[in-house]
Amino acid sequence: MKNVHQYYVYILVSKIRGTLYIGITNDLQRRVYEHKKGSKKGFTFKYGVHMLVYFETFQNVEEAILREKRLKKWNRSWKIELIEKENVKWLDLSSDWYDDLLND
Secondary structure, eight states: OOOOOOOOEEEEEESSTTOOOEEEEEEEEHHHHHHHHHOOOSSHHHOOOEEEEEEEESOHHHHHHHHHHHHHSSOOHHHHHHHHHHHHTTOOTTTTSSSSHTTE
16 A cells, blocks of 8 residues: 655745745755754754645645745735745634644
């Protein structure tokens, strides 16, 4: 039996209409947690980008990679429009995922 894999293309922001980051992962909860905790001292740590405002799910990694690359080439206004189409209030979709873990 073949295992079913899931891949996620996601958008994080620093604040409403703030700095945007687009990434890909096979474990969305783990990866967003890493961003929130600042585990990796890269772009998202430097600019305080840790609010999950948008994501898409894929079963094929090649499709996910292609989508991520395409989104990264989009102009900023298209990315904002995409977010606001699904998440008008720019809510952090992961806001209640880590209540216990982030309050340590």
